[in-house]
Amino acid sequence: MTLAYVFRWELVPESAGLLLHGLGVTLQLSALSFVLSLGLGLVVALCRIAPFRPLRALAYAYTQIFRALSLYVYVLFLYFGIAAVFGIDLGRFAAGVVALTLLNSAYMAEVYRAALGSVDHGQREAALALGLTHTRSFTSVILPQGIRVAVPGLVNQLVDIVKDSSIVAVIGVFDLMGATIQLVNTERAPFEFYTVTALTYVVLILLVSAAAALLERRLGRHLTGGSAGPGPLERMRRFRLRGEVPA
Amino acid sequence: MTSLLAYDFVWGPVLDRWDLFLLGAWLDVWVTAISFLLACAIGIGVALLRISGARVLRGFAFGYVQFLRGVPLLVFLYWVYFGIALVIGINFSPIQAGIVALTLTGSAYTAEIFRGGLQALDAGQAEASRSLGLGRIDTYRHVLLPQMFRIVVPPLGNTLIGLLKGATLLSIIAVHDMVQVANDLNINFFTPFEAFTAVALILIVLVAALSAGLSFLERVLRLP
Numbered sequence: 001m002t003l004a005y006v007f008r009w010e011l012v013p014e015s016a017g018l019l020l021h022g023l024g025v026t027l028q029l030s031a032l033s034f035v036l037s038l039g040l041g042l043v044v045a046l047c048r049i050a051p052f053r054p055l056r057a058l059a060y061a062y063t064q065i066f067r068a069l070s071l072y073v074y075v076l077f078l079y080f081g082i083a084a085v086f087g088i089d090l091g092r093f094a095a096g097v098v099a100l101t102l103l104n105s106a107y108m109a110e111v112y113r114a115a116l117g118s119v120d121h122g123q124r125e126a127a128l129a130l131g132l133t134h135t136r137s138f139t140s141v142i143l144p145q146g147i148r149v150a151v152p153g154l155v156n157q158l159v160d161i162v163k164d165s166s167i168v169a170v171i172g173v174f175d176l177m178g179a180t181i182q183l184v185n186t187e188r189a190p191f192e193f194y195t196v197t198a199l200t201y202v203v204l205i206l207l208v209s210a211a212a213a214l215l216e217r218r219l220g221r222h223l224t225g226g227s228a229g230p231g232p233l234e235r236m237r238r239f240r241l242r243g244e245v246p247a
Numbered sequence: 248m249t250s251l252l253a254y255d256f257v258w259g260p261v262l263d264r265w266d267l268f269l270l271g272a273w274l275d276v277w278v279t280a281i282s283f284l285l286a287c288a289i290g291i292g293v294a295l296l297r298i299s300g301a302r303v304l305r306g307f308a309f310g311y312v313q314f315l316r317g318v319p320l321l322v323f324l325y326w327v328y329f330g331i332a333l334v335i336g337i338n339f340s341p342i343q344a345g346i347v348a349l350t351l352t353g354s355a356y357t358a359e360i361f362r363g364g365l366q367a368l369d370a371g372q373a374e375a376s377r378s379l380g381l382g383r384i385d386t387y388r389h390v391l392l393p394q395m396f397r398i399v400v401p402p403l404g405n406t407l408i409g410l411l412k413g414a415t416l417l418s419i420i421a422v423h424d425m426v427q428v429a430n431d432l433n434i435n436f437f438t439p440f441e442a443f444t445a446v447a448l449i450l451i452v453l454v455a456a457l458s459a460g461l462s463f464l465e466r467v468l469r470l471p
Contacts, residue, residue, distance in 0.1 A: 070412035191330035202317030
């Protein structure tokens with residue numbers, strides 16, 4: 001079979017400048033959203049285990065609602081809906097960052113919660129027995145260990161952030177996908193440009209996944225449970241396999 | 248009463264068109280259902296290749312999963328609908344393109360889930376079944392696959408919910424789903440908040456219903 005289609009791959013290197021600019025925006029968008037949702041996710045996770053019922057309920061609703069929405073619906077809601085009601089023009093890039101952060105912080109909150117829950121009860125009991133207050137035993141004993149267990153799961157979340165970030169192109173952010181859409185419109189070579197962009201995302205995702213796997217192995221060296229039963233990482237993995245946190 | 252907000256809430260247009268929203272949501276639901284079933288069928292095949300004896304097949308399945316899990320759904324959707332369709336000369340309807348993109352993306356996830364499920368089974372199960380005289384195919388059909396399904400229900404449920412959320416993207420290539428209904432409404436009446444709130448609420452209800460159904464299924468399937 002002969003294809004009637006004439007490939008014009010030479011257009012891609014000619015447009016490398018725009019694509020690289022878009023890639024830069026994608027990286028900025030992802031990195032910023034990742035860092036912000038690391039912080040917000042921890043706050044939400046702490047609220048979920050706070051000794052104050054309304055706060056717990058609020059944090060629970062937060063994680064349930066944001067994990068039920070697709071980023072696309074949320075970006076539209078935020079960029080058009082909320083902006084119209086409050087009369088604020090967030091700007092495209094900022095709207096993208098806010099949407100990505102709010103959505104992913106809900107997933108990260110679940111990772112933190114699972115990790116904090118995986119810290120052995122004995123740690124807390126030992127800290128209390130040594131005379132530390134409840135607050136102090138949490139901040140100095142439980143939290144540092146929990147965060148350490150959470151690290152691979154949190155970095156894995158970056159995979160989703162990078163992939164999801166392509167969606168903000170629909171509100172006109174000039175990220176890698178936004179640049180590609182514009183190039184397709186002007187150059188009329190959809191197959192060539194979307195192929196290159198798809199492959200670029202695959203490479204990005206593979207790099208992030210490799211980093212997460214490396215971190216998991218390095219942390220795993222110190223966190224295996226030995227003969228005393230499953231270690232924190234293993235317990236965390238089982239929690240994920242139960243499907244409470246999408247892998 | 249003067250409102251603090253400069254925005255007048257007008258729920259009428261949304262409420263008048265509740266039937267359109269439901270029709271749009273129904274489209275998202277059945278597109279998701281078809282894609283999920285196809286993704287499961289392909290996923291089992293890819294999972295079996297992933298653990299097969301032939302190196303080439305394992306390599307192919309590994310590449311398939313890594314590649315498809317790396318492409319964002321939006322990029323894939325555009326690629327299928329505008330790019331691949333043009334090259335191979337097939338004119339996909341928007342819904343067909345959406346189903347292709349959702350199915351292939353989903354199949355990479357289901358393949359990993361099925362592989363995990365098969366590998367989680369004790370090796371003794373296959374050995375016992377073979378030593379009882381069952382053939383390879385019967386071993387899979389009567390011993391391994393039934394046990395695997397119990398393990399894979401929760402993660403498959405997550406994939407199903409992920410596909411439903413992914414289906415909302417289809418309005419970008421002009422599929423008339425619930426997001427498209429909201430877009431139209433927004434253009435005609437300029438009620439973005441009301442329109443997208445309706446879509447968000449429908450999505451939340453659908454996901455909550457799915458989650459509830461899945462935890463029920465999990466309870467039913469749990470071993471006594």
